[in-house]
Amino acid sequence: MTDDQASEQPMVNRIFPRNLTAEAAYNVLGNPPSTRPESGVANCFPGLEYDHRNLDCRFFPGLEVVYVAQGAALGVRIRNVDPGENILVRPPAEYVSIAQALRPQLRALSARLSAATPWFVSALEQSGKRIELVDDTGADLDGVTAWRLIRSLRPGPVTLLVTPRPAPPAQPPGQPVPSDQPPQTVRLDGWRRSYTDPQTGVLDPTYQPGELTQSLCSPWTHDFRDCSCTYWAANHPDIVFPAVPRAERTQPSGAPTEASEQIRINWLRDPDVAEVHGQALPSQPDNRPFEASYFQINQRWQDLSIVLEGRETEGSYVPRSAARDQAVPFSTSDELRGRIVQLAGLEHLVTLLYLYALFSVISPAQAQERGAGRWPTLADDVTFARNVLLEVATGEMQHLRWANHLLWGLAEAIGHPFEPAVVPPALVLPAPPGGDGRPAQLAPLTLDTLALFVDIERSSAYIDGQYARVTATLRQPGYPPHLYQLASNIAEEGEEHFLHFRDLQRLLSPYGEKDPVYLRSVRPGDPAQPEIGAALDAYRHILTLLETGYQLGDRQNQKALAEARTAMFALQSRAEQLAQQGHGIPFFAPWQ
Amino acid sequence: MSASCGTAGCPTAGCGSGTQAPTGPVPLALTSRPGALPATAARGPWFHLVEGCPPLVFLVERSAVFEVEPGFAAALHASDPEAVAQLASVRDVVEAPGHPPEGLRELGPLPAPRAISLNVAQSCNLACSYCYADEGRFGGAARRMPLAVARRAVDELLRTALPGEAVLVGFIGGEPLLNRAVVHDTVAYATARAASCSVGVGFSITTNGTLVRAVDVALFRANPFTVTVSVDGGVQTHDRHRHRRNGSGSWHSVIERLHPLLDEPGRCLVSARATVTRDDLDIARRVRDLAAAGFREVGVSPARTGPDPRVLLVGEDWAEYLRGLVAAAEAEIVRLRRDGTRGGWLFSNLGTAMTEIHRGTARPLPCGAAYGYLSVDVDGAYSTCHRTVGDPRFLVGAPAAPSAPARRRFLAPRLVDRQEPCRSCWARYLCGGGCHAEVVQAGRDNGNCDLIRGWLDYCLGRYPALRGEFPELFNPTPAKVATS
């Protein structure tokens, strides 16, 4: 924003609630947090946050109805009449005279209600239109169908006809309602209730807490565990990381580095089994015997842990960004730019390291053969290893793109021309805390290599740590806020990568350090060889396409990105073939 | 749980000058919410500015704390009409209809008492120079409460309690352990009786600690007791005023006898309550010394009334006392940073003030005296609180017959909005108008009120940052408290 714009803004005195009474005042104008979309099951089951029929049970001031869809007497039954309802005593301005006339009508109806003779809504009238709540044959509409008609009423004056239905056979069902109303029919002139306040959106206070959800399951008790459509189960955590005592946290994210705190446990575990729980089993039925019982859930649901960022919390919560946000910001945007360019080089580098390692692992088909007899899980393990490597490598490619996005956003913000940073990759791994940088090497996926990958992705070390000053800088006013978000995302994904590699380490360690059975013997190929040269050309071509592609906003460029993607798949098969012949792609050759 | 009367501004409420209000939620919860507020003509100031960085605005009626921008604070300070109007719109939200303010200006229906203290021994083995209890005899002869009286008072307390509620039984004196048998018997009796009507029961005792024996330690450990020990600081500080009749000090015997309990408190909470006299206003040192002696909670209160005028705080002393409180609070913050928050607040004056500010407590009375809390004298008659037992001006019931009309007669004119100069004091709903016992005895003096306001001002200013730094102190998880 320029200074001119700033000075045109009206002076607004901001004021921030700090204690509970102050905060409460700012929360009370509105509906409870549980009514907001973000606290609903939303994406899984939109619309199931409350039972809409409950809203329409009070569509008419002073009346509470039930929609009866099963049994002998179908339709819209009057459950309760309250001529003294607040909205009738203090009606909205436009309905004052209607309310005045309606109250005696309601009182008269109320006097005639009895348990023996239920009353039903028999017809609706709005804007000169009249709907009888009967079908073509004259039979009473069932509650669900009638409810749809009532839903179609607009806010505004409405007239209802309500009729007693004495026990059969006085008026056999199926008879059309005679157009000259039988004398016992009562006419009510009112309006369709407006369910929320037009100004604030606050629900009409007539609805009692719990009323709108009363016909749903009870999530905190049995349904929470047993809901057969996994509706309720969808909005609670299932498999989580255990809480870590605060003092033990060693990563800036508040996560521990110790493997015992990286196992995944069942959130709904039986609280009486043991303090320390074993790893959650892979399926819901497997876990069932170790879960809290109905009784325990009823008694102790409040002990279930709060889960933040996938981890149970104990005591106070340290945001993931805590350490990052305390880093020292760069003093100029040039410095910031320089660092992002460096980081892009690093993302590029680690992509190559992971890809090289990926192709050093035998294919699942080969594993079937090799493992037969001695290593029964070899095929599964290499499948997992290859998936992890590919996934993380793809993640790093994504980061490369985001880093360019950061550069682009930054260029926009400070009015500089944008230059993509795709090449060259860094060739030196930066120093982890307390160590020296060292030249990077393409290497097969031995346990040593894997240990290095784990270190690279550990959030305080290598790359993510490098983002700290970037996020700290972008957090300052003057930078577009979405850039901070983007940079934080990159940093946070490192933790996922770290965990993947940790899992992989555990999986592969039984195969040993020396010539593990899951590896091919692969050496960097000689660029002079024609097929290796062709692979390198393909790699360079992809980079050119990316450079074009990162010039955002242009059709042509989107096309280039799509082309790059296709070229990547081609390179992937080519690399696989080469690897089977013992050749790795010497990705560094173009830069050395 | 706090060791003061529970009033945020209670550095002066003299609940520590010898005996102590039973603490806990019961006597302090002023929950009445009378419907319509009477139309009041002139109301006192409705907001208060707390200078600092960032500046704060305190909305008096709901004790709501807001942070504001410096420019806005300056405009409010200068009474800029636009700024004031803007703040008034915030106030209107805070006091929105549908969220009635607490019963600030009218006394609602009185609750049945949920806490009593039994003055089991009208005598004391010490002869402290500032003791209002006048060696525990309250001006009368040294007497002890008979067992039947104690049991009857417990019956009366439980008679009105509903299943699921909790009550509190406190033991005071004099020195309550001079009547050990009645203390032990009453604990057993009340526990059994309460269990039979599904009511929870807690206990408290205020003792000078010199008579605690192994059986008492066992009793305190095994029951939900709050043990408040009247101990003033390190050995020299303490022995200066708390001495035996022969003049010898009592500190060593207190600490020696309490050691087992301090080391292994079991279900009880042991706190120290120091009375600050004008000859030594170094509060931080007292807190430090008591922590070193093993107390995990320490509260202080100034000597304001008592038999020996030489030790009572007057005039200029209040400013010095405030400096002492602030220094002790700052020391507490340093300690929390260094040692962590697992043990909660050590300096309970700060803890209480912070908790009340956090919750936004707004009260029309200073404490639960005569409201949810009563004291019983040796004959079974009811007084407004432990500090007024035996004083006919505070009598609110004959033996076994606490009188609601008498309590109402006592309280109604004492609502803070009916007091001068409280009506025009910004701190009125945090302070509640000051300890009844002291006000009747010594009136309200400016120095003392400036202290209350100064302390609250300091605590308000410190609150937002402390809440940010130590969130767990403001939303403690019960499990932690139990294990700490």
Ligand code: SF4
């Ligand atoms: S004037 Fe009243 S309310 Fe204000 S500090 Fe003094 S006693 Fe408390």
Ligand code: SF4
């Ligand atoms: S009146 Fe009694 S209970 Fe209230 S503050 Fe004074 S001493 Fe404490």
